Amino acid sequence: MKNYHTYNEIKSQTQAWAQALDIVNASSLPEAGDYDQVIFTGCGSTYYLSLSAAALYQELTGRSARAVPGGELLLNSQTVLTNQKTLLVAISRSGTTTETVKAVEKFKSEKRGDVVVISNYDEALSRMANVNIVVDKGQEESVAQTRSFASMFVAVTALCAKMAGREDLVEAMKRLPEIGNLLIGNYESYAKEIGENLNFDRFYFLGSSFRYGLACEVNLKMKEMTLTHSEPFHFLEFRHGPMSMVNQNAVVVGMLSDANRVHEAKVLSEMKMLGGTVSAIGESEADVCFESNIPESVRGVLYLPILQLMAFYRSVKKGLNPDRPANLTAVVKLDF
Numbered sequence: 651m652k653n654y655h656t657y658n659e660i661k662s663q664t665q666a667w668a669q670a671l672d673i674v675n676a677s678s679l680p681e682a683g684d685y686d687q688v689i690f691t692g693c694g695s696t697y698y699l700s701l702s703a704a705a706l707y708q709e710l711t712g713r714s715a716r717a718v719p720g721g722e723l724l725l726n727s728q729t730v731l732t733n734q735k736t737l738l739v740a741i742s743r744s745g746t747t748t749e750t751v752k753a754v755e756k757f758k759s760e761k762r763g764d765v766v767v768i769s770n771y772d773e774a775l776s777r778m779a780n781v782n783i784v785v786d787k788g789q790e791e792s793v794a795q796t797r798s799f800a801s802m803f804v805a806v807t808a809l810c811a812k813m814a815g816r817e818d819l820v821e822a823m824k825r826l827p828e829i830g831n832l833l834i835g836n837y838e839s840y841a842k843e844i845g846e847n848l849n850f851d852r853f854y855f856l857g858s859s860f861r862y863g864l865a866c867e868v869n870l871k872m873k874e875m876t877l878t879h880s881e882p883f884h885f886l887e888f889r890h891g892p893m894s895m896v897n898q899n900a901v902v903v904g905m906l907s908d909a910n911r912v913h914e915a916k917v918l919s920e921m922k923m924l925g926g927t928v929s930a931i932g933e934s935e936a937d938v939c940f941e942s943n944i945p946e947s948v949r950g951v952l953y954l955p956i957l958q959l960m961a962f963y964r965s966v967k968k969g970l971n972p973d974r975p976a977n978l979t980a981v982v983k984l985d986f
């Protein structure tokens with residue numbers, strides 16, 4: 651497996667988590683109270699990261715936050731921006747994706763507010779930043795984001811905690827790399843077992859609150875690396891139609907919270923009754939247990955490694971190349 655960049659990038663990602671935390675801790679961040687709203691933006695994986703970030707920012711600061719794709723902020727900014735003082739957090743692995751770069755250029759030319767950039771490369775996007783956060787240990791060869799995404803997610807989680815004045819949460823995050831390494835060591839074989847079972851032909855990823863953006867991301871990994879039908883849903887939404895797809899060839903991954911576990915676990919038990927294979931991930935009493943004792947709001951990155959490995963092992967079992975997903979390039983460049 652070590653022949654694949656993707657495998658090495660997934661297995662080494664906790665080093666990038668640690669760097670992300672150090673860099674954010676050393677950064678002087680904007681004051682949450684200076685802005686009427688915060689917009690998070692990115693494309694593909696980094697839009698999904700923005701979805702998580704907006705939910706987490708609002709939960710921790712109590713202030714309004716929203717996520718939009720870079721292309722929407724660029725082409726339909728009238729549906730996103732108002733005359734309120736806005737902080738724009740632009741997230742991009744490459745720092746060169748056309749929609750994201752052009753959207754930030756437009757935001758700044760219209761003097762809409764300040765810009766924080768979170769990236770793995772110090773490129774065009776970073777040159778427009780009022781606050782520039784670059785996690786270079788998150789850089790990777792593979793097209794599908796794994797280590798990069800996780801490093802930027804740790805950075806944005808720490809940013810939200812710090813802007814909320816929650817130094818206690820930032821302190822608790824220091825144990826994430828150690829817990830992440832234990833998790834990978836304890837559950838890689840589990841990820842391999844499910845990933846290599848080609849009787850499964852459809853995957854559903856259920857996550858609520860800031861976990862919905864993470865569900866969208868791991869869903870994209872499954873699509874990009876394995877060309878399998880898969881979809882993300884908020885937990886309770888799955889009953890409202892999509893569960894019609896559940897049968898003995900389906901895997902339903904539940905990214906369990908502590909706060910709403912009772913409701914979420916009930917959805918999973920119903921899917922098991924329909925013949926689906928359930929894979930529950932959470933702090934305890936699950937198929938994959940973090941056992942972290944890290945506060946729920948800042949341990950979200952722990953959902954990623956095992957699900958990234960599940961997609962990786964399925965890709966290799968199907969005879970595909972996880973490093974080079976079909977039809978994709980590492981960065982989308984457009985003529986605008």
Ligand code: F1P
Nearest residue numbers: 693694695696742743744747980
């Ligand atoms: C964004 C992106 C990824 C996608 C693929 C191509 O790149 O669209 O989200 O999964 O890897 O690039 P970036 O702006 O985060 O560099």
